[in-house]
Amino acid sequence: MKKPILGIYSLTCCEGCQVELINLGERLLELFEIYNLGNFSWVEEKKDPKQFDVVLVEGSPMTEENFKTLRELRKKSKILVALGTCAHLGGIQKIKNYTENKKGDKVKMIYKDWRKIYDVNIDPISNIVKVDYVIPQCQINKEEAYKILVALATGRKPYILNRPVCYECQTNGYECLLQLGEPCLGPITLGGCGAVCLKSKRFCYGCRGPVKGIDPSKHLANLKKLVGEKYLKDVMETFGAEDEILGQAKDYDTNL
Ligand code: SF4
Ligand code: SF4
Ligand code: SF4
Known part of the structure; x- marks a missing residue:
């Protein structure tokens, strides 16, 4: 062949x-x-x-x-x-x-x-x-x-499991930084990185883009209450993920 x-x-x-x-x-x-x-x-x-x-x-x-x-x-x-x-x-x-x-x-x-x-x-x-x-x-x-x-x-369709970074973070036993008050995007970000940032005690900045088909609105609203809109925007913008994340957020009120 x-x-x-x-x-x-x-x-x-x-x-x-x-x-x-x-x-x-x-x-x-x-x-x-x-x-x-x-x-x-x-x-x-x-x-x-x-x-x-x-x-x-x-x-x-x-x-x-x-x-x-x-x-x-x-x-x-x-x-x-x-x-x-x-x-x-x-x-x-x-x-x-x-x-x-x-x-x-x-x-x-x-x-x-x-x-x-x-x-x-x-x-x-x-x-x-x-x-x-x-x-x-x-x-x-x-x-x-x-x-x-x-x-x-080999002519096969490649795929990446559509589950969040949290899955790998928790199966690896890493400490949850969200629970410590940090604006972690892990719950809405596509896993597959092995939660490598969490391993180094850095929260997830969403560099793999959002999990497909989810609505991240609730998580964003919670993070905004936690750290404020400016900081949350800075986090989402760090790797350019903001447009994709907000594109999936059907119910995210920027005036919260
Ligand atoms: S630290 Fe982030 S990725 Fe890990 S469980 Fe908490 S929210 Fe999810
Ligand atoms: S920022 Fe990227 S590499 Fe780091 S935990 Fe999030 S998705 Fe994984
Ligand atoms: S900055 Fe761009 S090219 Fe460089 S490692 Fe990151 S994704 Fe790859």
């Missing part, structure tokens, strides 16, 4: 998700056994074949070239996967959208030739092209990425 062709590309980002793929070590070589490598700049020269079976896109489109690359990749790939929170939700750089910088004010303050700066809003790549699957998290969980890539190579 012909091996599927895999491409891995970065837009603007820290490339930490690709580093996590490298961290698979020998198992990355197993992936190269089941895929033909079309492009992965961290391990070999660019090949840029005409067609891909699977393309992973990491980062945010922030330059004209990024937008062009993303649209071209969509045309050239059968399956396009958003790799990591930047591609999935907008990531840390999406904080730009929530500040006055969206009007270009800071760009004008910083750059003399500010008119030459391509100053765009930060969007999930799904706002620009159709995305077939998501490998969530900042940075990605390499084990989850491995399983998803194996499923795609």
Whole structure:
């Protein structure tokens, strides 16, 4: 059987998700056994074949070239996967959208030739092209990425169990930070990270995006009473999850 062709590309980002793929070590070589490598700049020269079976896109489109690359990749790939929170939700750089910088004010303050700066809003790549699957998290969980890539190579539909971070937090016996008064997004955030932040006694900032099909309104209302709207917004905006969370909140009163 012909091996599927895999491409891995970065837009603007820290490339930490690709580093996590490298961290698979020998198992990355197993992936190269089941895929033909079309492009992965961290391990070999660019090949840029005409067609891909699977393309992973990491980062945010922030330059004209990024937008062009993303649209071209969509045309050239059968399956396009958003790799990591930047591609999935907008990531840390999406904080730009929530500040006055969206009007270009800071760009004008910083750059003399500010008119030459391509100053765009930060969007999930799904706002620009159709995305077939998501490998969530900042940075990605390499084990989850491995399983998803194996499923795609063998023609199976990959899936992530639709349960909250709390499940992994409590099965691991971590202390509940919500009960200590911290604005943890664990109850409304898609699990699969092993509750890694809670392990380090940091509350969940929702970097994997919300659990599908839930209404987070009640949890948000409780958190707002607990820490106030400004802090809650800051938490949701840290990884760019706010738009998705509020998009699912049918009954969240911002005037509470
Ligand atoms: S999701 Fe996180 S680790 Fe991955 S590219 Fe974005 S900032 Fe870097
Ligand atoms: S600390 Fe957060 S993730 Fe863990 S059980 Fe409490 S609310 Fe859930
Ligand atoms: S605990 Fe929350 S913020 Fe931390 S990795 Fe998991 S989903 Fe992301």
